[in-house]
Amino acid sequence: MKQTAPNPLLQTDPDKIAALEAERRERVAEFVRTSPDYYATEFKKIGGSPKFIATFNMFAGLFGPIWFGARGLWKWALIFLIVETFAFVQMARGLFGDLAADAFERIASIEGTLALRKQQLQSAIEKGSDKVDVYKRTVASLEEAIGGYRLEAQQMEEQGLWIFLSGLAVLLAAKAVQSVMANTVLETRFSDWLSDRTLPAGLPIQHIFLSAVFAILIASAAMVHYSFPGAFPLLTEFPTDREIRLSGVAWVEDFIAWCVRNSELFFDGITFCIRAILDALELLFVKTPWMVIASFIILLTWLSAGNRTAIFSAAFLAYMGLFGFWEKAMTTLALLGTAACLSIAIGIPLGMFCARRPRLYSFVQPIMDFMQTMPAFVFMVPVIAFFGVGKPAAVIVTMIFGGTPVVR
Known part of the structure; x- marks a missing residue:
């Protein structure tokens, strides 16, 4: 009878437990490369509890996205970079930003008017015109608007301190979250590294440089x-x-x-092949009596999808026939059939x-x-340039979309 290996998590022998602990510390040291004792202790806390264990990593809090x-x-790193960038922008706007710039631009525009x-x-x-009252009301309205924008500009300037705060x-909240979450996230990465040693370990110089x-x-x-x-x-x-755009277009x-x-011969050959298949399918669908084609489509639908879908197909076929779209529908079906055959x-x-x-x-x-x-x-522009305007070009464009799922 095949004997299974003992579960290391269920060991009770102190010597074996110590050996396993030493081996784990070696693995942690190999993974983190820096402060192995600290990370071994923190990883043990995190891995030994099914709940979230809050730990504190000072360097993760200080360097933030660069550390991650x-x-x-x-x-x-990307998530915290977005949050910290927003925080830095708010702080810079509060200290150095011209918060009232929009209001002053509006004031300058209104002052001209x-x-x-x-x-x-x-x-x-001077002329004694009857529009004096109209102009007075307009001037009063503009002066009132300027006063409102001046008040808005003053309020925006006073908000600088609050925006900074x-x-x-x-920023402080993001730093706190990063400090608390860093060891937990890194411990998860360590577990992944144990099963896949191709993952980068330590602090590679290229990672530090790129992130910084x-x-x-x-x-x-x-x-x-x-x-x-x-x-x-x-x-x-x-x-x-x-000139770059013009030269590129040229x-x-x-x-x-x-x-x-x-x-020309190559594209003409492709066009000839497409046209041959397309003409054959058009002859089949358009010249064949409509009752034969409709019956065949309804029968195939019934065999493949059931009664309800067959009824819908019959209704749509009747709609196309009654409103005079039968020939155009069969031509379109031939075009799609050609694209499908070539794609397959x-x-x-x-x-x-x-x-x-x-x-x-x-x-x-x-x-x-x-x-x-x-x-x-x-795709229509280059296809038309190579194959001209017509049904072969339409088949090529349809194949571009219909052929890729077949290859996959």
Whole structure:
């Protein structure tokens, strides 16, 4: 009878318990690389209780997202980076930001209108116009609006301290949460590392550098942008040049024109094959008596999906026939059938080949993802350039969406 190994968690022998504890400490030291005794003690507390155990990690609280990123905990690093960036932005806005900038811009705009209305009022008074009262009311309304915006600007400037304090409160709360959660999250990472040694351990230099640069860059850019809006156009507008766009468009047009000139026989051959299948299916669906096609579709629906779906199919077929859409519907069915046949003929062999060639599939997969996520009109432009306007081009565009699931 096969003897099972004893569960190390149920050991009662003090020597074996000590040996297991020493082995675990070695594993912890190999994983954390820094402060192994501290982490071994904390991991023992966390792993020995089914409930959440609150511990305190000072370095995680001080360095925040940089610490989490350095430890390879990128998900948590990103979450805390967003929270801390918001806190830093609020603090910077409260201390250095021009909170009343929008109100002063509105005041400047209204003052320009007010000056014009005052000139019109003075001119109306001199001429004895009957619009004097209208201009007076307009001037009074504009002056009242300016007074309201001045009051709003004053209130916004007074809120600077409270905005700073709110940002500071968010930052301190985030630091506290990071300090308390850090060891628990790292212990979970340690458990994953025990079963998968390919996970990075310790504090790799590249992780430290990447997380530090990323965190400082994101926080600094956000603080400067929201505290001094418009001061650095680079933060609001992507640096580009009109000539880059024009030269890129010209290059694409030249490339497509070259492909059309030098691959005419290739694209004509594809068009001929598509047209042959499409004409055959159109002849089958359009020229065959409608009763035969309808009966065949209803029968297949009944055999594959049951009575209810067959009734719906019969109703839709009757709708298309009664309203004069039968021929167009059969033409569309032929087009979709052609795309389906070609997608199956190409997709199944390609999918089987990719299943045996992981490297090829790693190359094909992002292409298929792009084909499925982009709108149809994106592909229509090059397809029309290569195949012209007509049904073959429509079949190609349909295959772009219908072929990828077959390959997968």
